[in-house]
Structure formats: structure tokens, C-alpha cells
Amino acid sequence: MNKTIKTARADTPPRSDAAPNVTFIPGAVKTVTRKRRPRRWLWVPVVLAVAGAAWYGWTRYGESPASSAVVTEVVARGDIENAVTAVGTLDAVNSVDAGAQVSGQLKALHVAIGDRVTGDQLVAEIDPATIENRIEIDQAELANLQAQLISKKAQLVLKQANIDRQRNLVETKSVAQSTLDQAIADLAAAEADVNAIEAQIRKQQATLAGDKVDLGYTKIFAPISGTIVANPAKAGQTLNANQTTPTIVTIADLSTMTVKAQVSEADVIRLKVGMDAYFTLLGQPGKRFSGKLRQIQPMPDTTNNVVLYYALFDVPNPDGELMMSMSAQVFFLRDAARDVLVVPSSALTYPAKGTGEGSDRRDGAGSQARGEGRKAQVSVVTASGAIETRDVEVGIRNRVSAEIKSGLEEGEKVVVGTGSSATGTSRDNRNQRGGMRMPPMF
Structure with missing residues (x-):
């Protein structure tokens, strides 16, 4: 029996784990190929980018040579002033220090800072x-x-x-x-x-x-009517009046304030007593407080070799909004005009005296009044984009703007300088929207 089994196993072909040897006949198996669709939508962003670049280049570099090489301003109506500017401080026209004439202990102080008092009112007592x-x-x-x-x-x-x-x-x-x-x-x-x-x-x-x-x-009475602005002495303090008079309170009449402006020695000769003046405050730059020049003190204040003269004028203060030691931007008016044609001073050129050639832009650069009543020239951009030189008559002028009496019409564009087209275009757009804006005086 064992022999028979062995023989049967010998006749049985051995099993193999390798893959069977299969031969593929070409053409017997049908291959399926997918057809690709054209992706045309991928070109859409490229086309848009090219179109945008072309539009930008046309708008930026497709302008006329005249408008792309110069900076212009529109001739507009406005107000103009020729003024001497200065800085100053506010003080009361009348202020008095109420002090002790006898020595002793300050027994009572009947007022405080900010209180209003009348003349002969009891303000303090000494023991x-x-x-x-x-x-x-x-x-x-x-x-x-x-x-x-x-x-x-x-x-x-x-x-x-x-x-x-x-x-x-x-x-x-x-x-x-x-x-x-x-x-x-x-x-x-x-x-x-x-x-x-x-x-x-x-x-x-x-x-x-x-x-x-x-x-x-020993009883201190108010010498004037006004407001208590300072009280250096305190109740209970011992006062010694043998050498100096100690100040108990300072009373100021704030119904009228005086402006003490510091004017340079180069500008003080242009001031005249009685001329109009006004000032603005740091907190209220748009509000003017007007008065007339009352006094020019002859003795200057010299600091670091800078000579400054004090010019004083008074302004009413009925509402009490003006306070002691406020800083003021002061303007002493020499000339003023309202609702006139105004152009930037940089647009004007003046022919050299004695010759008809060239121009002198420096004429007027360092003086506010220079150029008034004189003939000048401006460069005007015409409707076609060309630039023409035109004679004009200048009225009031300051460091920023100038009045044009004749030679220009409202709405025309004058050349104020050269620069990139972007700068000129942006300025023109601003002018077309809101007209020429007068720059602040300070």
C-alpha cells in the first residue's frame, strides 16, 4: 500500500506558487482611450491681466506731453491777506497783586482761584x-x-x-x-x-x-474787580512783610485781554500803531479774535542773539473763553482782499528789471509784499493741452498765494511746477472737485 501511494504522488505534477506563464495575443484585448477636452478657461486670467496692463499703460502714459510733464492748479476765487505773522501769549490788561503790608499769621483766606470778586471785597485776614x-x-x-x-x-x-x-x-x-x-x-x-x-x-x-x-x-480787600488767578499764600502761613511784600492773591480783570506778540526786528518796521490785527488759538484755529495794534514796546528782548520786539493789542473777552498765558498765532494785517482770483505764488515769474529776458522766481520768495501791483507772467495750459505764457497783473501777494487782477479767468489751469503725471493728475482732480484750497496760514 505504501508503494502505491508513492507512485501516485510521483505521477501527480508538483504544485508551483509562481504565476502561470500566460501569453497575450495582440489584438485580442481591446484598449479604451479617453478623449481629452480642451481647457480653454485657463486662458481667461491671462487675457484679463494683459488687458488690465494695457489699460493702465494707456491711462498712465497715453496723456498729452503737456499734462504729463507739469503740475497745474486751477485759478479760483478766494480770500488773500498780506500779513506780518508772529507768536504771542495772552495776559490780562489789568492785574494786581494783593499783598500783606504787615507781618503776622494769615488767619483766614476767604477766596479761591477762579472766584470773581468786586472792588473793596474782603479777601483775607491776618491775625x-x-x-x-x-x-x-x-x-x-x-x-x-x-x-x-x-x-x-x-x-x-x-x-x-x-x-x-x-x-x-x-x-x-x-x-x-x-x-x-x-x-x-x-x-x-x-x-x-x-x-x-x-x-x-x-x-x-x-x-x-x-x-x-x-x-x-490786617484785613486785605480786593483793589479791583476781577477774577482770582493765583493765591501763593495759604491760611495759617506766617507772613513777613519787613523786607518784601508777600503776595496773598493775584486779581486780574479778564473782561479784556491783551496779546503780547514777539515780532522780529526785520518785521517790526512794517508795523504801525492802529493797524488791524487778529490771532487764533491752538485749540480754535478757525476762529479769529480781532483788535488793533495798541503799542510797540521800544525795548526788545534779546535771546541767543535773536532780537524780538513786543507788539500789544487788546481784545474783548465777554465769554471768558480767553485765559491767561494762552499761546496765540498773531497776524498783523497790511492788506486784505475778499473773493478775488487767486493763484499759487509759485506760478508767477517776474521778468528781470532792465531786460526783457528770462525771469526771476526769487523775486518775492523772501518777502510777503514784493510783487504787488507789478506785471508778472504765468504759464497756462490751454484746452488743447498746449502751454502758453501770459502776462498778468499781480495784486496782493504773500508767501503762499497771489491775487490776479487781470490776465486770467476763473477755471483756467496754471503751471506751478514740473513733476510726474500722477502728481499733476491728482492735483487736477482735486481742483475739479472742490476748487483750489487755500493753504493754512500756519
Whole structure:
């Protein structure tokens, strides 16, 4: 049986784990190929980018040469001023320091900073005890002297009577002449004593009167009507008035303020007393406070070799919005015009004097008034885009703008400089939207 099994296993072909050897006949299996669709949508962003670049290049570089090479401003109507500018500070026209004329402890302070007071209003009190004691002593001393005077006058009457008696005795030769002489001398001495006591009484009366005045100084009254702006002294503080007068409160009349402007020595010669002036505050740059130049102080203030003169003018302050030591931007008006044609000063050129050639842009660059009433030239961009030079008459001028009296029309474009087309285009657009904007004065 075992032989038979072995034979059967031998006849059975051995199993193999390798892949069977399969031969593929070409053409027997049908291959399926997918057809690709054209992806045309991928070109859409490229086309859009090219179109955008072309549009940008045309709008940026497709302008006329005149508009792409210059910067223009539109001739517009506005207000213009020729003014001397300065900086200054505000102060009260009238202010007084109320101080102590006697020494002593500040017993009471009846006001505070910001309080309004009227003239002769009680604002503070100094302890009067020391002065009251001095007055009591003065009165006692005066009473003593007055009593001595009564005694001396009684002695004087006695001495006078003794002389009369001694003179009668001398006439009857009852006494010697020397006795009468002694009586006369005693009378003279008695009169001198009376005069001395009377002088001491007058002196003591003056001392008493002075102490009474000092007693009155222990009550401090407001010398003017106004507002308390400072109180250096505090209640309970001891004041010493022997060397300097200590200030208790400062009272200022804020109903009218004065502007103290510092003007350079180059500009002060252009100021005249009585000329119009105004100022603006840092917190209210659009609001003007007007007045007239009242005084130009002759003594300047020199700091680091810079000479500055003080020009003063007053302004009313009914609402109390102006306060002490405020900073002010001050303008002293030399000329002004309203609703006139205005162009930037940089658009003007002036022919050189004595020749008809060239121009002098520096004429007027350092002076506000230079160029007024003179002929000048401007470059105007015409409707076709060409640039033409035109003569104009200049009126009021400052460092920023100039008035045009003739030669230009409102809405025309004048050349103010050269630059990129982007700058010129943006400025033109701004001008077309809102007209020429006047630059701030400071």
C-alpha cells in the first residue's frame, strides 16, 4: 500500500506558487482611450491681466506731453491777506497783586482761584493780636504823657505867679534882684518842660495812628474787580512783610485781554500803531479774535542773539473763553482782499528789471509784499493741452498765494511746477472737485 501511494504522488505534477506563464495575443484585448477636452478657461486670467496692463499703460502714459510733464492748479476765487505773522501769549490788561503790608499769621483766606470778586471785597485776614497789643500800649503811654502835661502846665502857672510876686518885691526893695532873675529862669524851664511833654504827646499820637493803620492792614480787600488767578499764600502761613511784600492773591480783570506778540526786528518796521490785527488759538484755529495794534514796546528782548520786539493789542473777552498765558498765532494785517482770483505764488515769474529776458522766481520768495501791483507772467495750459505764457497783473501777494487782477479767468489751469503725471493728475482732480484750497496760514 505504501508503494502505491508513492507512485501516485510521483505521477501527480508538483504544485508551483509562481504565476502561470500566460501569453497575450495582440489584438485580442481591446484598449479604451479617453478623449481629452480642451481647457480653454485657463486662458481667461491671462487675457484679463494683459488687458488690465494695457489699460493702465494707456491711462498712465497715453496723456498729452503737456499734462504729463507739469503740475497745474486751477485759478479760483478766494480770500488773500498780506500779513506780518508772529507768536504771542495772552495776559490780562489789568492785574494786581494783593499783598500783606504787615507781618503776622494769615488767619483766614476767604477766596479761591477762579472766584470773581468786586472792588473793596474782603479777601483775607491776618491775625491782629500783636498789633492790637501795640495799640493798647500806645494808648497807655499817651495817657501818661497827657497827665504829665497837666502837671507841667500847673508848674508853669505857679512859676508865672512867682515872677509877678518877685517883681513887686523887687520894686519895694524887699528882695534882691537875683531872686527875680531866678524866678524868670524857673518860668523858662517850666515852659520848656511843657513844650517837651507836648512834643512827646504828638509823637505818641503818631505812633498810635500808625499802629491803627497797621491794624487796618490786617484785613486785605480786593483793589479791583476781577477774577482770582493765583493765591501763593495759604491760611495759617506766617507772613513777613519787613523786607518784601508777600503776595496773598493775584486779581486780574479778564473782561479784556491783551496779546503780547514777539515780532522780529526785520518785521517790526512794517508795523504801525492802529493797524488791524487778529490771532487764533491752538485749540480754535478757525476762529479769529480781532483788535488793533495798541503799542510797540521800544525795548526788545534779546535771546541767543535773536532780537524780538513786543507788539500789544487788546481784545474783548465777554465769554471768558480767553485765559491767561494762552499761546496765540498773531497776524498783523497790511492788506486784505475778499473773493478775488487767486493763484499759487509759485506760478508767477517776474521778468528781470532792465531786460526783457528770462525771469526771476526769487523775486518775492523772501518777502510777503514784493510783487504787488507789478506785471508778472504765468504759464497756462490751454484746452488743447498746449502751454502758453501770459502776462498778468499781480495784486496782493504773500508767501503762499497771489491775487490776479487781470490776465486770467476763473477755471483756467496754471503751471506751478514740473513733476510726474500722477502728481499733476491728482492735483487736477482735486481742483475739479472742490476748487483750489487755500493753504493754512500756519
